[in-house]
Amino acid sequence: MERFLQYLFDGLSQGSVYAFLALGLVIIYRGSGHLNFAQGEMAMISTFLAWWLADGGVGLWPAVAISATVAFVLAMGVERYIIRPIAHRSPFAVVVAAIGLFLGLNALAPFIWKVTIPEAFGSLFPDAADDFVRIGGAEWRLENIGVLAVLAVTSFLLYLLFQRTRFGLAMRAVATNRESAPLVGIRAGQVLAVSWGLAAAVGAVGGALVGSLRGNVDSSMMFTIFFAATAAATLGGYDSLLGAVFGGLVLGVFENMVAGYLPDLVGQELKGVVSLLVILGVLLVKPSGLFGSQRVERV
């Protein structure tokens, strides 16, 4: 039981990180049908910005807030000036552009900040050796609880935005029927730009949490997390925000359980394979994911 709880607690915080990136993927996918391969790298470069600000004396939390805001604005620009002009040509053009963005951002971080080795990133939460609560014998570290709490707050804010505001309704309208959106006066382009901004801001927060948990930032910090996030989004359903959160948490816990209970077979090194198996399994059994909508329309 103690072991189980320990794996659960650790898995939930890892899963929260996946959920953050998966949320970003889903926010963009819902509006445009594009899979943003650069989601992880956008988060990485935002985390570098937060690290740089914090290094310069800005508090860590304000630094994260600033980097999320900057990410929001820059990603709107990326949608407007890189993605939108090529989107109508072919879906592949967007994939290629996003991969280009991935490579570009990955090279840009070390270039801007002249760093080649991981740089120390402070902790957003209390992280001394005795900062934990003991539940059923297992240690639930405060930083792990903190990460989960930030995910809960972010999810709630997104819920309010999408379900309680006019602009959120417009975003959902574009997600369900993009052709009809202009007919009610929605500027679809504006909605898509904001989707990118939102995804980048959520990703920036996720990246900062990764930095906080790892204790450092590095240009390859998001690689495995990004792939896990695509698995999480596949599991939850690519058009469901709830699915992204649920998928992320489940994947994080599952991965930790598998690695923990089967240390010889899987272990820490191979646990990334779990994401791959989850993607395969979901695509075979339920391609729309657990919460994704299978479109049934009456005619």
Place this chain on the structure above:
Amino acid sequence: MSVFLEVVGLHAGYGPVEVLHGLDLTVGEAEVVVVLGANGAGKTTLMRAVSGTIGRRGSVVLAGHDITRASPDRIVRAGLAQVPQGRGTFVDLTVDENLRIGGYTRPDDISGDLDRWYDVFPRLTDRRAQKAGSLSGGEQQMLAIARALMSRPKLLLCDEPSLGLAPLIVKELFGILHRLNEEEGLAVLLVEQNANLAMDIADRAYLLETGRIVTSGDAETIRSDDAIRQAYLGY
């Protein structure tokens, strides 16, 4: 009657394929205008070109403002709402949300309008919280019209509203359109296969053949033309 919509020399199509070859058309204030035409004549293309959802050349003037180059959302704000063929329902949103999004361009309070359209379309009231995709075809058509009216248009474009609906529901729909025209002065540009019903509420009609207007006139004149009656009204 003063002209509300004036279309002159309209060319439109899809990519390299031109469907409309320079047609002229007007809709007066509070006028119901029907466009008759066989399949493939370009009726739906005409609607899309007027509402700005496809590329177009020529001149489109709405209430004295040139909207030829305006984007579809600007055109909605200018007072023109389109009910597209196939209804264009936001299937994953509830009925209530579909109506609210219909009022997206309105800066003022829309709750009064909501109540009003629920009154006019009582079937929708029972389905308020239901996903629009689960509605029957007739209900979705009513929803599409109510949604378009939420923007308080002065001109409503309806593309084949009777498609796939039971005759009784079609009658009900046309009754409502007729009432809105009589009572509110709503102008309607209507494309309809079910030409007899459409002609019942029409003031004027145009006959569209392969992208060109071949005949136009007031509803009575068009109806009494034997050739047109046989070809398009079927009696």
